[in-house]
Amino acid sequence: MASIIPSDDGHGGAAPVRRRAAPGLIWFPLACVLPLVVLMLGFFLWPLLGAIVNSFHPYGLAGIDSAHWTLVNYRTLLDSFYLGVLWRTVRISFLISLITAVLAYPVAWYATRLRPTAQAYLLILYVSPWLVNVAVKAFGWTVLLSPRGLINRSLMSLGLVDSPLPLMFNETGVVIGLVHAHFMFVLLPLWAALGGIDRNLLWAASGLGATGPAVFRSIVLPLTLPALLAGMIINFTINMAAFATPALLGGSRVQVVSTLAYRINLIDLNWPLGAAMALVLLAVTLALVLAAQRLGTARREASA
Amino acid sequence: MRTGLKLFNGAMAVFMLAPLVIVVLISFTPEEYFALPTTRWSLRWYREVFHYPGFVDAFLLSLRLALLSAFVATGLTFLAVYALVRFELPGRKTLDGFFMSPLLVPAVVFGIAMLQFLNLHGLYNNFWGLAAAHIVIIVPFAARAIMAALHEVPHQLEWAAMSLGAGRLGTIWRITLPLAGRGVLAGFLFAFIISFDEVTTTIFITGPAYQTLPVRVYNYLTDQIDPTIAAVSSMLILMSFGLILVLDRIGGFKSLGR
Numbered sequence: 115m116a117s118i119i120p121s122d123d124g125h126g127g128a129a130p131v132r133r134r135a136a137p138g139l140i141w142f143p144l145a146c147v148l149p150l151v152v153l154m155l156g157f158f159l160w161p162l163l164g165a166i167v168n169s170f171h172p173y174g175l176a177g178i179d180s181a182h183w184t185l186v187n188y189r190t191l192l193d194s195f196y197l198g199v200l201w202r203t204v205r206i207s208f209l210i211s212l213i214t215a216v217l218a219y220p221v222a223w224y225a226t227r228l229r230p231t232a233q234a235y236l237l238i239l240y241v242s243p244w245l246v247n248v249a250v251k252a253f254g255w256t257v258l259l260s261p262r263g264l265i266n267r268s269l270m271s272l273g274l275v276d277s278p279l280p281l282m283f284n285e286t287g288v289v290i291g292l293v294h295a296h297f298m299f300v301l302l303p304l305w306a307a308l309g310g311i312d313r314n315l316l317w318a319a320s321g322l323g324a325t326g327p328a329v330f331r332s333i334v335l336p337l338t339l340p341a342l343l344a345g346m347i348i349n350f351t352i353n354m355a356a357f358a359t360p361a362l363l364g365g366s367r368v369q370v371v372s373t374l375a376y377r378i379n380l381i382d383l384n385w386p387l388g389a390a391m392a393l394v395l396l397a398v399t400l401a402l403v404l405a406a407q408r409l410g411t412a413r414r415e416a417s418a
Numbered sequence: 419m420r421t422g423l424k425l426f427n428g429a430m431a432v433f434m435l436a437p438l439v440i441v442v443l444i445s446f447t448p449e450e451y452f453a454l455p456t457t458r459w460s461l462r463w464y465r466e467v468f469h470y471p472g473f474v475d476a477f478l479l480s481l482r483l484a485l486l487s488a489f490v491a492t493g494l495t496f497l498a499v500y501a502l503v504r505f506e507l508p509g510r511k512t513l514d515g516f517f518m519s520p521l522l523v524p525a526v527v528f529g530i531a532m533l534q535f536l537n538l539h540g541l542y543n544n545f546w547g548l549a550a551a552h553i554v555i556i557v558p559f560a561a562r563a564i565m566a567a568l569h570e571v572p573h574q575l576e577w578a579a580m581s582l583g584a585g586r587l588g589t590i591w592r593i594t595l596p597l598a599g600r601g602v603l604a605g606f607l608f609a610f611i612i613s614f615d616e617v618t619t620t621i622f623i624t625g626p627a628y629q630t631l632p633v634r635v636y637n638y639l640t641d642q643i644d645p646t647i648a649a650v651s652s653m654l655i656l657m658s659f660g661l662i663l664v665l666d667r668i669g670g671f672k673s674l675g676r
Contacts, residue, residue: 139505140507142501142505142586143501143502143504143505143507144501144507146497146498146500146501147497147498147501147502147507147513149494149497149498150494150495150497150498150517150557151498151513151516153494153550153553153554154516154517154554154557156550157532157535157550157551157553157554158519158520158528158554160535161528161531161532161534161535162523162527162528162531164531164534164535164538165527165530165531165534165535168534178534217430220423220426220427220430221426221427221430223423224423224424224426224427234666237671238662238663238666238671239431239434239435240434241662241671242434242438242658242659242662243434243437243438245611245615245658245661245662246438246615246654246655246658247615247617247632247635247651247654247655247658248615248617248618248632249617249632249635249636249639249651250438250441250635250651250654250655251437251438252639253437253441253635253639253647253648253651254436254437254438254440254441254651255437256639256643257437257440257441257444257452257648258436258437258440264440264454294433294434294437297434348521351522351524352524352525354524355524355525355526355527355618356618357525357526357617357618357621358617358618358621358636361636361640362636362639362640371526372524372526372618375526375530376526376621376622379530379533379534379622380533380622385533385534388530388534389530389531389534391530392526392527392530392531393527395524395526395527396523396524396527399522399524399527400522403522
């Protein structure tokens with residue numbers, strides 16, 4: 115199709131194509147961008163800024179006491195209970211990203227060796243859990259993992275265990291549920307990166323006597339590290355924010371930041387404290403994401 | 419080694435599908451509890467769903483909400499992304515980052531901020547407040563798909579139309595949109611399903627009058643459990659897979675890999 119379109123600069127088809135039209139024109143693109151910008155300023159940035167303001171007000175019986183300013187909400191969060199919940203959330207989220215990375219490598223490796231049509235089916239298989247409702251997925255895991263669930267009943271009727279294994283209503287349940295739910299966020303970048311590796315490199319390495327693990331360590335891992343880190347960062351962020359999965363599979367004993375924030379905001383109705391919690395979660399998430407990106411760039415520069 | 423790799427991938431496929439398949443199987447049980455149907459299969463729990471107005475109302479609400487949000491988000495995002503792709507707008511990078519930034523804010527954080535914002539401005543327990551939140555959440559997904567689609571449309575065709583006398587909006591409507599149609603449709607479908615299934619932010623801002631279907635399913639699960647929920651879940655799974663197949667057909671998953 116492109117060949118029948120005359121090139122715009124009159125020098126023939128080989129000349130570089132200028133991508134942008136009418137650079138001088140300004141009112142039209144501005145008018146195009148404006149509605150979305152206004153909407154996002156009003157319903158995204160403003161609510162977030164409002165939460166920052168609310169977190170510096172004290173909690174009054176009527177809700178937010180807007181007449182006074184305080185740091186008491188942030189001081190409350192330094193209590194060992196809240197710090198403990200935050201630490202648990204970070205720890206579980208990181209563990210999930212790590213397990214996902216370890217499981218995703220062999221899947222991506224296998225996938226890149228398949229024919230394109232088979233790859234397309236495999237892609238659907240791994241994307242589909244993400245597009246199925248979270249509550250539905252958690253329900254499916256409940257049927258499988260609960261003390262009287264299918265797995266435990268099968269194991270017991272086979273005589274392999276005497277009492278049900280504690281597969282849910284604890285951190286194990288949360289980890290299983292979230293590894294499943296957020297798997298594609300690590301898998302897809304890794305898949306693309308592995309597909310881009312020149313196979314000759316691998317043959318050359320093994321031809322020169324490198325063993326499988328050595329090839330992985332000195333060729334595959336360095337070449338896929340940026341993609342791996344990018345995937346793990348996204349995976350980590352959404353693990354930190356997960357709500358329904360920890361609430362349904364972790365039970366009341368595994369409090370994470372999101373389930374605790376739900377209680378504070380909607381049951382205790384302590385909005386200033388709830389806002390402070392939201393901002394701490396946002397700050398911790400953004401700080402860890404930035405740190406991971408830094409690490410990624412530093413690594414790339416060191417290896418270049 | 420190769421057999422090991424195959425076995426491992428087989429196990430991973432089972433891991434991915436098991437919780438979904440089990441839900442569908444159980445929804446056909448004739449029993450009062452979660453049992454795999456063996457000899458007798460029954461549709462009684464599907465009938466039960468339609469006799470429970472909570473689910474039917476919630477489904478209609480979710481459908482209305484997701485259609486409206488996806489429609490508005492796709493429309494506004496298309497215009498904005500068109501401007502970013504085709505023009506030298508000052509601050510292009512910043513705007514692009516701004517449109518993608520909802521991805522960086524954890525859903526709970528946005529839910530809390532929205533809860534307080536909507537309450538303080540009298541929009542709590544209100545359909546439009548809910549819709550505004552959903553639009554913000556789905557903008558990045560629509561933007562990604564539409565941006566990929568617009569890069570594939572040769573801009574010379576737009577120039578040709580304009581030099582023959584078409585206006586700017588007319589050109590977008592009659593030339594760009596049809597050529598970028600598949601990508602825009604993919605953006606719309608992603609936006610629709612993400613809005614339809616959103617739980618984390620929504621649960622903070624649904625008032626009692628506006629419980630979406632996923633929120634109702636969540637509340638039902640924390641409270642009582644019987645195979646009705648398996649039937650509802652199966653229908654949701656069916657809907658997701660239907661959309662996934664359409665998305666795959668129109669090449670919608672290509673924008674995911676980037």
